Amino acid sequence: MLRTGVTVDVVVIGAGAVGAAVAFFASREGLRVAVVDRGPIAGGTSSAGEGNILVSDKEPGPELDLALLAQRVWREDLAEHAALWEFEAKGGLVVGATPPAVAALAGLTRRQRAHGVEVTDVTAGELPAHEPYLALELAGGAHYPQDAQVQPMLVVAHLLRLSRSSGATVTTGAEVTGFLRHGDTVTGVRTTRGDIGAAMVVNAAGPWAGAVSELAGAPVPVLPRRGVVLVTQPLPPLVRHKVYAAEYVGDVASSDAALQTSPVVESTPAGTVLIGSSRERVGFDRTIPPEVPATLARKAVALFPRLASALALRTYFGFRPYCPDHLPVIGPDPRAPGLWHACGHEGAGIGLSVATGKLLAQGMTGRDTELDLTPFAPDRFATAPPVP
Template sequence: MESADVVVVGAGIIGAACAEALSASGRRVLVVDRGAPAGATTAAGEGNVLLSDKAPGPELDLALASRRRWPELLESLRGELGEALADVEWEAKGGLVVATDQDSITPLRIITEAQREAGVEVRDLGQAAARALEPHLTTAITAAAHYPGDAQVQPVLAATALLAAVRARGGAVCGGTAVEGLIVKGGKVAGVRVGGEAVPCGAVVNACGPWAGHFSITAGAPIEVLPRRGMVLVTAPLPPLVARKVYAADYVASVASGDVDLQVSPVVESTPTGTVLIGSSRQRTGFDESLEVEVLRRLARGAVRLFPVLERVPVMRAYGGFRPYTPDHLPVIGRDPRIPGLWHASGHEGAGVGLAPGTGRMLADLMDGRRPEVDPVPFRVDRPALMAQIKA
């Protein structure tokens, strides 16, 4: 295995976006993944590019920058790779958040007003306007909010396109290959150990998603990134039924919750193939991969409450995946102060696809000594929420 300027460990959407941005800045990048590229968390995702589920703050700032970046990046990839390789099923279809009881109206209006002040395009709607956008919605709507900026991509195709650009620029992508540890000389990164072989490099990026915590321990610089499990139902292909991503207003609270116990909030959206994806669940179960029937039942019941027309629609399959979770719900992006040359890009939980372009650009800017578009300080490795683990 040849030397590289940077080794990115992890070939999911975040690792792919970091590798693309670093190769665009002129570096030779090697991407290494113990499994198939885009085969773990990214393959289990829905491809959401969302502004609607984020309260004002650092994550929303990064989401806004990433949402601006996605179309520009895809246009650049089309020019570089051709239409076929750069087709990631981008859909700027918008999102709809709905309240179905009186108690949810005020919290929904409070967050939409705050998001507007932060630069998000959002329209407050009543029942009639919401059902005009989504005619199959339940009539039990008390309020709704429309987010024209919400979008969706096919996550595996998106990661594959980013990795194809890395290869086209002289980099390499190696799946089925585990990085066994860092090589540190003179107190800084000098390479990685792969299959008993030393691969020289000047920097290493930990983009291992839910396994970033494990890799950080192997690297000798632990960070607290934990797996948080989610499950999704997939219906058989249907005629056009749901035009946007539609979810209940309590989904935002579920995303922000740090509870270990199961959190379920209905989320429904269609794909270009006609299938309907039904989520969303969050549960801290370690790396337990077993499907839980009760979780699937709750997902199905929640979807039917939003869209009664789904009651008799057959479910084709169900799958689960692990999101990378941090205690303060913010990604970890930037240099590790303990080992010069070690960088982290993880902890995006379920927002990795949406935040990927901004994350890659921020990491490349920091590595090049440029000032990033988004303030990197809230995402730093040595922030207080992670400090206890870092000191351990």
């Protein structure tokens, strides 16, 4: 049981990748940090993704800026810990099935290259040198050497372990039921295991961040968006990169609530192949229609015909924290002084977590942040239309 009235500098609501990154960087700055979660660590979205660290799927703009910062944090600030979470600098390969798809992809790569992304256009004849087992009829693609992958549950576990070594505490089974206030100012949280006073409270509750923000009287429109991943048996080396079809970029940016699927295929160090991706807004419905994994499998085989003989071991799914403008919510909330947000990253949360944590730690210690947080402002939705 938490002792009622415990006071720290920062309470982080959520023990997933984003909350763990906030705790790591804040505690490293000397702040006293308490992490609380109603479930186990990495019990939500962070246990239900592939662990991607991508620049390839982002148009130039604030999210790509955040992704490029994240690249530096993963590869420089956290380089000494890379083996702990199985950091793989595998690179990404985006492929187009038709000449129009490849032409559209080339337009994206031109824009990204001008924005600082490392990317090389790949002709149809060059594809086998990157991925020998790809389908032969593809029209071309693009290679992104900066794309990488981690094991997300290891990221959470080790960032929280390192945070504890800097004095942070982590309490699971502690659901936040309300906020402590002094006037309009947030001064802590009420949980099912006791109250915690704090100078700052960070909402890093993933797809439940919208509900947490409502409790604080400062709502942000973060909603769950369900995604399914199919896992094969361990296979001989088959897929070298993260490989996905060019239409995946459009699906990521879509606001459609209906089911969308686009093929994404990548291997793991254990030899299993992860197959995605699906997206649909169905609330927290945990019922997966059988046609979803069937569609994922069919589209993956169209990219890698040798997968047709592979056994599927299991599927898993999770709820990504969707924001209607496809930008995360990061920074202090002027509607409730003392409240900060770190949520709404949708399927990019693992990759962007460490940049988010570093930016919040800079802001919470009164320093200039490496990126302007204005595009991610929590109150930017105040006059926006309702979520479709």
